[in-house]
Amino acid sequence: MTDITIALSKGRIFEDTAPLLKAAGIVALDDPESSRKLILATNRANVRLIIVRASDVPTYVQYGAADLGIAGKDVLHEHGGAGLYQPLDLNIARCRMMVAVPEGFDYDSAVRQGARLRIATKYVQTAREHFADKGVHVDLIKLYGSMELAPLVGLADAIVDLVSSGNTLKANHLKAVEEIMPISARLIINQAALKLKREIIQPVLDAFSDAIKQ
Numbered sequence: 001m002t003d004i005t006i007a008l009s010k011g012r013i014f015e016d017t018a019p020l021l022k023a024a025g026i027v028a029l030d031d032p033e034s035s036r037k038l039i040l041a042t043n044r045a046n047v048r049l050i051i052v053r054a055s056d057v058p059t060y061v062q063y064g065a066a067d068l069g070i071a072g073k074d075v076l077h078e079h080g081g082a083g084l085y086q087p088l089d090l091n092i093a094r095c096r097m098m099v100a101v102p103e104g105f106d107y108d109s110a111v112r113q114g115a116r117l118r119i120a121t122k123y124v125q126t127a128r129e130h131f132a133d134k135g136v137h138v139d140l141i142k143l144y145g146s147m148e149l150a151p152l153v154g155l156a157d158a159i160v161d162l163v164s165s166g167n168t169l170k171a172n173h174l175k176a177v178e179e180i181m182p183i184s185a186r187l188i189i190n191q192a193a194l195k196l197k198r199e200i201i202q203p204v205l206d207a208f209s210d211a212i213k214q
């Protein structure tokens with residue numbers, strides 16, 4: 001019997017994905033939030049889940065270590081998408097990729113005057129493209145988390161980060177000044193696996209597709 005492996009991350013993505021998996025008849029036997037297992041069996045003998053960092057999901061699927069995965073568009077844009085089919089926008093884990101600055105900072109006139117901006121972000125590729133398109137000169141500083149801190153302590157003029165409620169920006173006296181792109185999670189499939197294991201992957205794809213229409 002053919003087996004398939006689905007790569008997921010804990011947290012927001014898993015919360016929103018569990019109902020979709022259920023619609024496809026897939027239920028994890030352990031709760032990934034409480035279990036320390038990295039490979040989770042499901043109610044279906046030929047389907048297993050692997051739990052990886054959100055930003056590692058495309059890599060596992062690209063190399064075929066997982067056949068399918070669910071990853072945010074933020075992560076996919078940074079990864080580049082090589083070797084991946086992205087057939088479905090699941091419309092979950094939604095937020096926006098934004099440029100944000102301290103409340104008192106006049107971003108528009110800094111940009112108008114051709115200032116060179118220091119930008120702290122985890123999303124270096126996305127930020128580079130965005131500012132190149134605008135013709136704004138930037139120095140990019142790569143961070144791995146808590147970007148909101150950088151402008152508060154003089155590490156950067158601005159950040160590029162995800163915003164959903166806006167509460168984190170507000171709590172740190174920052175304001176969003178530009179939207180780069182809307183973000184949601186996508187189903188991704190290894191291109192070779194889709195061809196070789198279509199019999200088992202296609203029904204999962206169809207079930208997800210039906211579930212998000214409802």
Ligand code: PRT
Nearest residue numbers: 010011012053054072093094095162163164165166167168
């Ligand atoms: O934690 P780890 O480093 O392993 O990875 P991760 O932090 O990327 O994972 P996780 O689970 O936090 O996020 C997984 C995915 O959820 C992301 O790749 C996005 O596609 C999606 N997502 C949706 C978000 C948000 N909304 C979001 N608000 N990811 C992060 N945030 C953060 C944001 O970076 C900021 O710090 O939440 C904060 C802002 O939230 P608000 O509500 O205060 O605006």
Ligand code: MG
Nearest residue numbers: 011012054145
């Ligand atoms: Mg996180």
